[in-house]
Amino acid sequence: MPPKPPSSSRAWDALNPPLSQWALDAVSSMGFTRMTPVQASAIPLFMAHKDVVVEAVTGSGKTLSFLMPVVEKLLRLDEPLKKHHVGAIIISPTRELASQIYQVLLSLLEFHPASAAAIHPPEGDAPRPKTSSSTLKVVPQLLLGGTTTPAEDLSSFLKKSPNVLVSTPGRLLELLSSPHVHCPQSSFEMLVLDEADRLLDLGFKDDLQRILRYLPKQRRTGLFSASISEAVDQIVRVGLRNPVKVAVKVKGGGGAEDKRTPASLQMTYLTTPPAHKFSILKQILSSVQPTPQKSIFFVSTCSSVDYLAMILPIILGDDFLLVPLHGKHPANVRQKNFTRFTTATTPSILLTTDVASRGLDIPSVDLVVQIDPPSDPKTFIHRCGRAGRAGRRGLSIVLLHPGREEEYVPFLEVRKTPVAPFSLPTPSSDVDAAVATQAVRAVILKDRALHDKANKAFVSWLRSYSKHQASSIFRVPDLDWEALGKAWGLLRLPKMPELRNFTGDKTLGVSNDWDNYAYKDKQQEKRRKEVMQEIAEGNKPDHPKKRPAGEAVAWSQNQESREKKLRRKESKKAFKDKERWEQLPEAEKQKVRETEQMLETIRAKNEQERLERMANASGKAGADGGDDFEGFD
Numbered sequence: 001m002p003p004k005p006p007s008s009s010r011a012w013d014a015l016n017p018p019l020s021q022w023a024l025d026a027v028s029s030m031g032f033t034r035m036t037p038v039q040a041s042a043i044p045l046f047m048a049h050k051d052v053v054v055e056a057v058t059g060s061g062k063t064l065s066f067l068m069p070v071v072e073k074l075l076r077l078d079e080p081l082k083k084h085h086v087g088a089i090i091i092s093p094t095r096e097l098a099s100q101i102y103q104v105l106l107s108l109l110e111f112h113p114a115s116a117a118a119i120h121p122p123e124g125d126a127p128r129p130k131t132s133s134s135t136l137k138v139v140p141q142l143l144l145g146g147t148t149t150p151a152e153d154l155s156s157f158l159k160k161s162p163n164v165l166v167s168t169p170g171r172l173l174e175l176l177s178s179p180h181v182h183c184p185q186s187s188f189e190m191l192v193l194d195e196a197d198r199l200l201d202l203g204f205k206d207d208l209q210r211i212l213r214y215l216p217k218q219r220r221t222g223l224f225s226a227s228i229s230e231a232v233d234q235i236v237r238v239g240l241r242n243p244v245k246v247a248v249k250v251k252g253g254g255g256a257e258d259k260r261t262p263a264s265l266q267m268t269y270l271t272t273p274p275a276h277k278f279s280i281l282k283q284i285l286s287s288v289q290p291t292p293q294k295s296i297f298f299v300s301t302c303s304s305v306d307y308l309a310m311i312l313p314i315i316l317g318d319d320f321l322l323v324p325l326h327g328k329h330p331a332n333v334r335q336k337n338f339t340r341f342t343t344a345t346t347p348s349i350l351l352t353t354d355v356a357s358r359g360l361d362i363p364s365v366d367l368v369v370q371i372d373p374p375s376d377p378k379t380f381i382h383r384c385g386r387a388g389r390a391g392r393r394g395l396s397i398v399l400l401h402p403g404r405e406e407e408y409v410p411f412l413e414v415r416k417t418p419v420a421p422f423s424l425p426t427p428s429s430d431v432d433a434a435v436a437t438q439a440v441r442a443v444i445l446k447d448r449a450l451h452d453k454a455n456k457a458f459v460s461w462l463r464s465y466s467k468h469q470a471s472s473i474f475r476v477p478d479l480d481w482e483a484l485g486k487a488w489g490l491l492r493l494p495k496m497p498e499l500r501n502f503t504g505d506k507t508l509g510v511s512n513d514w515d516n517y518a519y520k521d522k523q524q525e526k527r528r529k530e531v532m533q534e535i536a537e538g539n540k541p542d543h544p545k546k547r548p549a550g551e552a553v554a555w556s557q558n559q560e561s562r563e564k565k566l567r568r569k570e571s572k573k574a575f576k577d578k579e580r581w582e583q584l585p586e587a588e589k590q591k592v593r594e595t596e597q598m599l600e601t602i603r604a605k606n607e608q609e610r611l612e613r614m615a616n617a618s619g620k621a622g623a624d625g626g627d628d629f630e631g632f633d
Ligand SMILES: Nc1ncnc2c1ncn2[C@@H]1O[C@H](COP(=O)(O)OP(=O)(O)OP(=O)(O)O)[C@@H](O)[C@H]1O
Pocket: 031, 032, 033, 034, 035, 036, 039, 056, 057, 058, 059, 060, 061, 062, 063, 064, 225, 226, 358, 359, 360, 361, 363, 385, 389, 390
């Protein structure tokens, strides 16, 4: 490990090799008077042709630690990269994080005139700034699943010839498999894995291995994360050569051990009776002073987000804007909701899963509440680290049930992430919890669909609970079912194998007229009544999905109108595409035809490989099938 630089050597102009003048201007304009410790250690090493493995606490400036060397390196080549040759690739596990890295890169390149000119070509007749083809510049491209098609990515690559790619793994793989995209030994400089331990997890293993096959072995590789030491065994898989490890820890102070979380972040836990699981959130929000402007609430599953987005406003009132975000939202909803949260000017809460646990830099987040502790312990510091970034004050609270779950506190201590008790001015009360339950139930009783949603969320939450890696602390048999059912506002406990031996009150004290408990949606209600009728007549009702087309009225009608809408949309798009197509010169048309053909081959190949992978994996899938725990893309 290199010695920690003294703070005097953290001046940007003290770096060796030195930064270019435009880069010094950039950091000074951004208001960064000196480097953070991780930047002072990692930038010179990565620039000096070393492979690096960098671990530093959340919010400590790792992004510039790799962007600066990437950019400086490409701008110091002897000659510009050839057309369609890539010089550097940055991979991140989520779309939101890839977009953020891309935005930081763009803002850096604004200070480099040739790159800025290439990124923003003048519109119409405006004069082009004088840069020749021999001018070195950095042109980045962002690749994300969901927002563009692989064909659009390739076409934009061919048109703009970017030399840096910022991407999530899946989309990158699609682009790299095109024969038009080159990463040759002679010009490929750097590969960066941000949140590297996550990218080295099993879920990304195959994609990553396939990506590496497209890259030259002789390259510089940088791994960055706040929890990279969790992945030491896997690092070898990325083919690093004598990597230098940079580890920046936070001094515990007063003789205490070093910590793995920022000094400006207050790390706490709150022991919460299961029945108070959600009602306590109101008390937390009103006890934190000043009122948190931006908070992030983490839960374990997508269904929980969907359900809680509905019931938390009932409990919290309307002082806070609640914005849901999870990986199963369509790409446009995900983007819209994320922007709604980041741009909100009133107190707001992002209700989310682990899709938002890593890397996101929203400086004004002052409070993080982990309503459900994470299944994977290494996620803990990343979730907390959405607050208290870059020296700002932040507060993190994890909710724990009394009893065995409190063993999570010494468990965290051992992992150098100590948490102190969070104290409320007045203890949480059973009365408040009961009032919250009644208010939620009153809403659920108005529409049976909400009851279905509640059940789905509860079951998915339980499944995720049963998969905690710290399984001796989070144990399903220890759960207090009745209290939890009430906290979730359930009208009865769902049928679950875990409840087979449960002898308590499954009705949760609710007497409901289940036969007349109706769906608000008329078609759905009609279908329910048909099923009831069939049961009354002694017939076993068919599952709607298994019925012959045409019989399942509600579903098929929905389907038909969806298809109609899709056809209308497609024909509109086809009309516009045709217009554009006719205006293209023949040579361009030929290029597009070739590209389409090639994409088709790649798609078929990828699909084949995907099917093979699925066939190989199906034997191992086991209990994970059909779950809605948050994944990354
Ligand atoms: N030298 C600097 N001085 C002051 N602020 C900085 C400096 N470098 C970066 N920052 C700011 O610090 C914040 C956190 O930076 P960044 O997102 O790179 O952290 P990170 O270490 O990658 O965090 P995470 O582990 O959560 O991904 C950003 O808002 C960034 O603008």
